[in-house]
Amino acid sequence: MTFPLADRVRDLPPYLFADLDKKKAALQAKGINLISLSIGDPDQPTPAPIVEAMGTAIRRPAYHQYPSYIGAHAFRQAACDWIERHYRAAFSPEEECIALIGSKEGIAHFPLAFLNPGDIALLPDPGYPVYNTSTQFCGAVPYYLPLRAEHGFLPSFREIPADIAARARILFLNYPNNPTAACATRTFFAEAVAFARAHRLCIVHDAAYMEIFFDNERPPSIFEVEGARDVAIEFHSLSKTFNMTGWRIGFAVGHQSLVSGLAKIKTNVDSGVFTAVQDAGVTALTIAAPTVESIRASYQHRRDRFVDRLRKGGWDVAVPKATFYLWTRVPTSESSTTFVTRIMEQAGVILTPGVGFGAHGEGYVRFTLTADADRLEEAADRIARVL
Numbered sequence: 001m002t003f004p005l006a007d008r009v010r011d012l013p014p015y016l017f018a019d020l021d022k023k024k025a026a027l028q029a030k031g032i033n034l035i036s037l038s039i040g041d042p043d044q045p046t047p048a049p050i051v052e053a054m055g056t057a058i059r060r061p062a063y064h065q066y067p068s069y070i071g072a073h074a075f076r077q078a079a080c081d082w083i084e085r086h087y088r089a090a091f092s093p094e095e096e097c098i099a100l101i102g103s104k105e106g107i108a109h110f111p112l113a114f115l116n117p118g119d120i121a122l123l124p125d126p127g128y129p130v131y132n133t134s135t136q137f138c139g140a141v142p143y144y145l146p147l148r149a150e151h152g153f154l155p156s157f158r159e160i161p162a163d164i165a166a167r168a169r170i171l172f173l174n175y176p177n178n179p180t181a182a183c184a185t186r187t188f189f190a191e192a193v194a195f196a197r198a199h200r201l202c203i204v205h206d207a208a209y210m211e212i213f214f215d216n217e218r219p220p221s222i223f224e225v226e227g228a229r230d231v232a233i234e235f236h237s238l239s240k241t242f243n244m245t246g247w248r249i250g251f252a253v254g255h256q257s258l259v260s261g262l263a264k265i266k267t268n269v270d271s272g273v274f275t276a277v278q279d280a281g282v283t284a285l286t287i288a289a290p291t292v293e294s295i296r297a298s299y300q301h302r303r304d305r306f307v308d309r310l311r312k313g314g315w316d317v318a319v320p321k322a323t324f325y326l327w328t329r330v331p332t333s334e335s336s337t338t339f340v341t342r343i344m345e346q347a348g349v350i351l352t353p354g355v356g357f358g359a360h361g362e363g364y365v366r367f368t369l370t371a372d373a374d375r376l377e378e379a380a381d382r383i384a385r386v387l
């Protein structure tokens with residue numbers, strides 16, 4: 001017997017890389033030493049104090065019972081303190097903060113609370129695929145905002161037709177950005193807030209890479225802009241900041257009505273984050289700054305050596321100011337998928353084709369800096385020999 005999939009699953013965008021995956025498996029079967037620069041998952045372990053906090057927490061019988069739906073008070077307090085310390089925006093842990101099973105979980109559930117079928121959500125293209133799929137799961141309609149190099153990979157609100165803006169209920173933003181590595185300015189966030197207020201829509205700001213920045217230039221939170229508190233919710237993740245992708249913990253802060261709407265959905269779907277993981281999260285959010293600084297420094301070191309080596313090999317890539325991605329134009333006239341396939345087969349280096357993040361990603365490729373500097377240099381050398 002086969003069971004037909006529901007329309008919402010059948011209508012998901014097609015998976016573009018089946019052919020690429022098949023070719024990769026064939027190379028692996030031949031024992032080729034592939035350098036994978038395609039996965040957005042830190043290669044370094046979680047800092048020891050966080051692991052130790054978990055070791056203690058896991059032995060507390062009280063934590064073996066259901067956690068709080070919205071998160072332990074201590075975790076929400078630590079999250080709000082973190083936001084206030086870094087961005088000078090004060091939020092109430094009781095009403096304006098919620099713990100998440102990773103920020104992806106929160107971002108995916110949020111539209112269920114605020115989109116009706118037929119509503120529009122405004123999404124960046126290229127962008128993190130969850131904005132689109134979560135919109136579609138609500139029967140709502142995605143409207144793509146192109147991110148163009150000449151506009152700093154920031155969407156242009158002036159280009160949005162009036163009838164689209166009128167039906168839009170959510171604007172998704174993500175800075176520092178995956179995949180383009182672009183950062184937003186406070187001026188841009190002010191424009192976004194003005195647009196949201198004018199059209200009575202809310203802003204979901206995905207801030208997963210906020211702590212992975214370089215050259216001591218901390219990117220802004222949307223809450224550094226006046227009026228943002230009335231329209232925005234910001235999703236933070238411990239995954240990239242503390243090498244904790246496997247732990248599944250994040251949080252959102254923002255307008256009380258947005259946080260409580262998300263909480264209503266979550267209360268009916270999950271039962272919160274394992275309290276021991278939240279304890280480890282408190283340790284992460286309160287450990288000394290040098291821990292995060294050394295994570296940043298290691299990406300910056302990799303970035304500098306990799307960019308330098310790619311340029312020596314004749315590929316003039318731009319230097320990212322944040323995230324662990326490098327987003328750059330395909331240096332030939334090939335499509336991004338053709339180019340990535342060729343680099344994989346001829347150089348043994350795996351990149352991500354830009355088109356995988358949306359139509360406006362075509363013509364670009366994404367590298368991740370989640371390999372050590374020697375390996376990144378070897379990847380650059382291998383690519384240079386092929387180009």
Ligand SMILES: *Cc1c(COP(=O)(O)O)cnc(C)c1O
Binds near residue numbers: 206
């Ligand atoms: C990694 C990532 C996330 C999700 O991280 P979690 O592990 O779920 O906290 C969210 N948004 C973007 C753009 C990401 O790259």
